[in-house]
Each structure stands twice: as C-alpha cells, then as structure tokens.
Amino acid sequence: MTSLATLPGFLTHFIAGIALVWVGGWIYCRITPQDEVALIRQGNTAAAIAFTGALIGLAIPVGASVSNSANLVDAAVWGLIALIAQLGCFFGVTRMLGPGWREAMEQRNEAAGAVVKGGVAIAVGIINAAAMSS
Numbered sequence: 001m002t003s004l005a006t007l008p009g010f011l012t013h014f015i016a017g018i019a020l021v022w023v024g025g026w027i028y029c030r031i032t033p034q035d036e037v038a039l040i041r042q043g044n045t046a047a048a049i050a051f052t053g054a055l056i057g058l059a060i061p062v063g064a065s066v067s068n069s070a071n072l073v074d075a076a077v078w079g080l081i082a083l084i085a086q087l088g089c090f091f092g093v094t095r096m097l098g099p100g101w102r103e104a105m106e107q108r109n110e111a112a113g114a115v116v117k118g119g120v121a122i123a124v125g126i127i128n129a130a131a132m133s134s
Contacts, residue, residue, distance in 0.1 A: 013075060017059075017066045020079035024058040024086065025051075031087065034106050046105040046114035053118015057125035058086045064129035082128050089124040093117050
C-alpha cells in the first residue's frame, strides 16, 4: 500500500503539533493568575470557557504551522511563534477587561469575561494561522 508511505511523516508532525498545543496550554496555565484546571475541576464554567478558547486559539495556528512547514523543525519554530503570539493576546485581553475579571471568574463564575477571552484567543489564532501562509 503506497498510501501508508507517508505515515511516518504524519505521525511525527501530529505528535509535534499535539506537543506544542500541550506545552502552550501548560504555559498558559502557569502565567495566568488563576488555576484554571482547579477551577474547572470545581465546575467553574467561566474557567472552562476561557481555557478551551485558549487551546482552540493555539491549536489553529499550530495546525497551520504543521500544514505549511517544510519540515519538522520549521513546524516547531512556527508553532513556538504561534504560542508567543497567543500568550501576548492573553495579556492584551486581560488589560482590556480591567482589574475585576479575575475575581468575577473565580468567585462568581461569571462567563462574560471568559467568553471574551476565549473568543479573542480564537480570533487571534485564525489571524495568526493566516499570517503563516503568506
């Protein structure tokens, strides 16, 4: 079967993409002032929305970096650039939301700020991915 000839390339790029998204999610959890994973385990919907948006926003440009790369190293470099752009997005959005967003998400499980954070992360991820193909 010649269709399986590209399986090793698929596996290496797939694993690299998953690893980049995982590392990005891990870094995101470390730089945010709240513990999203603990909040999600407590049933905090706002934290789940924000974290899911961040992961989707990261996966879109990582997928583009894998799709448009010349090789595995190229995919990893552009994936890291995508990660930096997405994390920069987080800091910009939190400044826009003002100082009370953290307490609103943690204490009142308020989803408004989380929806904005997640939505902006996805929007920036789409733009980030499109910029990689230019």
